Amino acid sequence: MRSKALLFLPFFALFLAFAPLQASAQDMAISDTVLKMPLADDVSMDDAVDSMKLRANSLNFKLVAHLPLYKELEAMDVESGRIEIFQFCDARIANQMLQFNIDFAAYLPCRIALIEDEDGKPWLVTLDLGKIIPGANLPPDLLEKAELVRDNIESIMTAGANGEL
Template identity: 45%
Template sequence: MRFIVNILAIIGLIAVIGAGVGYSKVNGMLLESGISINDIKSLTSELDPKAMEMYANFAKKFMVDKDPGDAMVWKFPVDEDVSVDDVKDSLKSLATDRDFLFVGESPFYKQVEAVTGKPYRHISFLSFCDARVGVLMAEYNYAYTAFMPCRIAVIEDKQGKLWLYSMNLDLMIYGGKELPPELKAGAIKVRDTILAIMEGASHGEF
């Protein structure tokens, strides 16, 4: 939660600095968290040009539900006439068309049923990978392998409606210092591919 508070404080501070007001008050609040305005100014000058826009969008989403989970994902409602099997087949087909390799499915609902002995609504995780971009990520920073492979969750909610969820990659792409050009271009391509296949599959496209 402190991470979220600090992000919101930083975003608010940028607005304050831009307006030229409230410097002392905001600086005092940040110092309590071990952060100074000079630290923020230095930090923002080193970040990706779209970093503050990304953090502002994160803050807007967070303020709606007060839940970092909702702020950190993309989600698409699936059309009512699209079945679970259709939406999964659609994801695989659209990924293949874009050279985005399907590497496996984890049927979470089956694991729940095996453990509890009771039926459970559909929740499964489909994994995809672009090996070329994956290599660039791994060579740049091993921590980025935590984002691999890319996963799309197919969720049936308590009302029986289907949804698609995936991790918002903007934090990885824009949230820190600017990535090397080749890696950034590849990461943006993967980002755009995930969004495209999620949107298409939500309508049952092939």
């Protein structure tokens, strides 16, 4: 009888090890997974867009897609504030990440949304790569590149939020 109980001990230990992870994932709000920056009061949304594009260019990040979602909504007679999605990418780093693990395709390219909240306040919003990178188990060379991508996306957002040219 005692030997049967000992057989279940490793499974019980695994359960105890993963139980806190499951509880913390359930307790996590979507706001815990994003990085948000309000635009400075003297920065227009158009200025923010120009600043993001210029900063991305200076960092060798290419603007690979732009979705002016608010225009699509207008065409459907749906009222909304301004909503635009910008997608930036360093193709070389993206390819290296995909070669390492195709699951990174779900995170490519890096997106920054420009959005007006219900009060008309403009925000820049993106996935918080700082929370994703630690769990990616990357080798040192890819970890360095992932951190560079994180830093560049944050730099692009900061430039946009502050209207830096």
